[in-house]
Amino acid sequence: MPRIRVIVTLKPSLLDSAGRTVADSLVKLGYSELTTARIGKVIDLEVTSYDEARVKEMCDKLLANPVIEDYRIEGVIE
Amino acid sequence: MPRIRVIVTLKPSLLDSAGRTVADSLVKLGYSELTTARIGKVIDLEVTSYDEARVKEMCDKLLANPVIEDYRIEGVIE
Structure with a gap:
Protein backbone atom coordinates (compact mmCIF):
# COMPACT_ATOMS: atom_id res chain seq x y z
CA MET A 1 0.00 0.00 0.00
CA PRO A 2 1.40 3.43 -0.89
CA ARG A 3 2.57 5.67 1.93
CA ILE A 4 2.23 9.38 1.25
CA ARG A 5 4.24 11.94 3.17
CA VAL A 6 2.86 15.40 3.91
CA ILE A 7 4.98 18.13 5.55
CA VAL A 8 3.10 20.82 7.47
CA THR A 9 5.11 23.86 8.57
CA LEU A 10 4.26 27.10 10.30
CA LYS A 11 4.21 30.04 7.89
CA PRO A 12 7.67 31.66 7.81
CA SER A 13 6.36 35.01 9.07
CA LEU A 14 5.04 33.49 12.32
CA LEU A 15 7.10 33.09 15.49
CA ASP A 16 7.73 29.42 16.30
CA SER A 17 8.17 29.47 20.05
CA ASP A 51 -4.84 10.27 -5.68
CA GLU A 52 -2.93 13.50 -5.10
CA ALA A 53 -6.04 15.66 -5.50
CA ARG A 54 -7.73 13.78 -2.65
CA VAL A 55 -4.67 14.09 -0.41
CA LYS A 56 -4.68 17.83 -1.16
CA GLU A 57 -8.32 17.92 -0.04
CA MET A 58 -7.42 16.11 3.21
CA CYS A 59 -4.77 18.76 3.87
CA ASP A 60 -7.14 21.64 3.16
CA LYS A 61 -9.95 20.17 5.27
CA LEU A 62 -8.15 18.67 8.23
CA LEU A 63 -4.38 18.21 8.19
CA ALA A 64 -3.24 21.82 7.93
CA ASN A 65 -4.59 25.11 9.23
CA PRO A 66 -4.34 27.41 6.19
CA VAL A 67 -4.37 30.54 8.36
CA ILE A 68 -1.05 29.74 10.03
CA GLU A 69 0.43 26.76 8.18
CA ASP A 70 1.78 25.78 4.78
CA TYR A 71 1.81 22.20 3.59
CA ARG A 72 3.61 20.24 0.96
CA ILE A 73 2.71 16.80 -0.37
CA GLU A 74 6.02 15.00 -0.81
CA GLY A 75 4.41 12.05 -2.59
CA VAL A 76 4.96 8.33 -2.18
CA ILE A 77 7.77 7.31 0.18
CA GLU A 78 9.71 4.00 0.39
CA MET B 1 23.17 29.54 5.29
CA PRO B 2 22.43 25.82 4.93
CA ARG B 3 19.09 24.57 6.22
CA ILE B 4 19.14 20.99 7.44
CA ARG B 5 15.96 18.94 7.73
CA VAL B 6 15.55 16.28 10.40
CA ILE B 7 12.53 13.97 10.50
CA VAL B 8 11.59 12.52 13.90
CA THR B 9 8.99 9.74 13.94
CA LEU B 10 7.49 7.55 16.61
CA LYS B 11 8.89 4.01 16.49
CA PRO B 12 6.62 1.86 14.28
CA SER B 13 5.78 -0.52 17.14
CA LEU B 14 4.26 2.26 19.26
CA LEU B 15 0.63 3.37 19.07
CA ASP B 16 0.30 6.89 17.68
CA SER B 17 -2.94 8.10 19.22
CA ASP B 51 28.59 19.03 9.90
CA GLU B 52 26.40 15.91 9.81
CA ALA B 53 28.14 14.38 12.85
CA ARG B 54 27.21 17.43 14.93
CA VAL B 55 23.60 17.36 13.74
CA LYS B 56 23.48 13.67 14.70
CA GLU B 57 24.71 14.67 18.18
CA MET B 58 21.95 17.31 18.44
CA CYS B 59 19.39 14.60 17.61
CA ASP B 60 20.81 12.17 20.16
CA LYS B 61 21.05 14.78 22.91
CA LEU B 62 17.93 16.86 22.42
CA LEU B 63 15.85 16.57 19.27
CA ALA B 64 14.70 12.95 19.50
CA ASN B 65 13.86 10.64 22.38
CA PRO B 66 15.70 7.42 21.47
CA VAL B 67 13.41 5.33 23.68
CA ILE B 68 10.31 6.03 21.60
CA GLU B 69 11.47 7.82 18.46
CA ASP B 70 13.54 7.28 15.35
CA TYR B 71 15.16 10.13 13.47
CA ARG B 72 16.56 10.67 10.05
CA ILE B 73 18.77 13.52 8.88
CA GLU B 74 17.53 14.40 5.41
CA GLY B 75 20.43 16.77 4.74
CA VAL B 76 20.47 20.22 3.21
CA ILE B 77 17.16 21.48 1.79
CA GLU B 78 16.49 24.24 -0.78
Missing part, protein backbone atom coordinates in the same frame (compact mmCIF):
# COMPACT_ATOMS: atom_id res chain seq x y z
CA ALA A 18 8.89 25.73 20.36
CA GLY A 19 11.56 26.03 17.68
CA ARG A 20 13.01 29.05 19.43
CA THR A 21 13.28 27.11 22.69
CA VAL A 22 14.99 24.21 20.92
CA ALA A 23 17.44 26.57 19.21
CA ASP A 24 18.27 28.34 22.50
CA SER A 25 18.85 24.99 24.23
CA LEU A 26 21.13 23.72 21.48
CA VAL A 27 23.21 26.90 21.53
CA LYS A 28 23.51 26.51 25.32
CA LEU A 29 24.73 22.94 24.77
CA GLY A 30 27.56 24.34 22.64
CA TYR A 31 26.14 24.15 19.11
CA SER A 32 26.91 27.77 18.35
CA GLU A 33 26.64 27.17 14.57
CA LEU A 34 22.87 26.99 15.00
CA THR A 35 20.99 30.17 14.12
CA THR A 36 17.34 29.06 14.00
CA ALA A 37 15.22 25.94 14.43
CA ARG A 38 11.64 25.59 13.23
CA ILE A 39 9.41 22.66 14.08
CA GLY A 40 6.64 21.33 11.88
CA LYS A 41 4.69 18.13 11.42
CA VAL A 42 5.29 15.19 9.16
CA ILE A 43 2.16 13.17 8.45
CA ASP A 44 2.52 9.76 6.81
CA LEU A 45 -0.72 8.50 5.29
CA GLU A 46 -1.17 4.90 4.21
CA VAL A 47 -3.80 4.65 1.50
CA THR A 48 -5.17 1.80 -0.58
CA SER A 49 -4.85 3.97 -3.69
CA TYR A 50 -3.10 7.30 -4.14
CA ALA B 18 -2.91 11.50 17.49
CA GLY B 19 -2.40 9.78 14.14
CA ARG B 20 -5.19 7.35 14.94
CA THR B 21 -7.58 10.23 15.66
CA VAL B 22 -6.61 11.96 12.40
CA ALA B 23 -7.15 8.72 10.44
CA ASP B 24 -10.56 8.11 12.05
CA SER B 25 -11.63 11.68 11.28
CA LEU B 26 -10.54 11.46 7.65
CA VAL B 27 -12.39 8.17 7.16
CA LYS B 28 -15.51 9.81 8.66
CA LEU B 29 -15.10 12.67 6.17
CA GLY B 30 -15.33 10.09 3.35
CA TYR B 31 -11.68 9.30 2.66
CA SER B 32 -12.18 5.56 2.94
CA GLU B 33 -8.93 4.81 1.07
CA LEU B 34 -7.04 5.85 4.20
CA THR B 35 -5.84 2.99 6.37
CA THR B 36 -3.42 4.63 8.80
CA ALA B 37 -1.93 8.02 9.59
CA ARG B 38 1.16 8.60 11.70
CA ILE B 39 2.34 11.99 12.85
CA GLY B 40 5.93 12.95 13.48
CA LYS B 41 8.02 16.08 13.67
CA VAL B 42 10.01 17.86 11.03
CA ILE B 43 12.78 20.06 12.42
CA ASP B 44 14.51 22.54 10.12
CA LEU B 45 17.82 23.77 11.47
CA GLU B 46 19.61 26.76 10.03
CA VAL B 47 23.34 26.53 10.68
CA THR B 48 26.32 28.66 9.71
CA SER B 49 28.21 25.51 8.67
CA TYR B 50 26.90 21.98 8.24
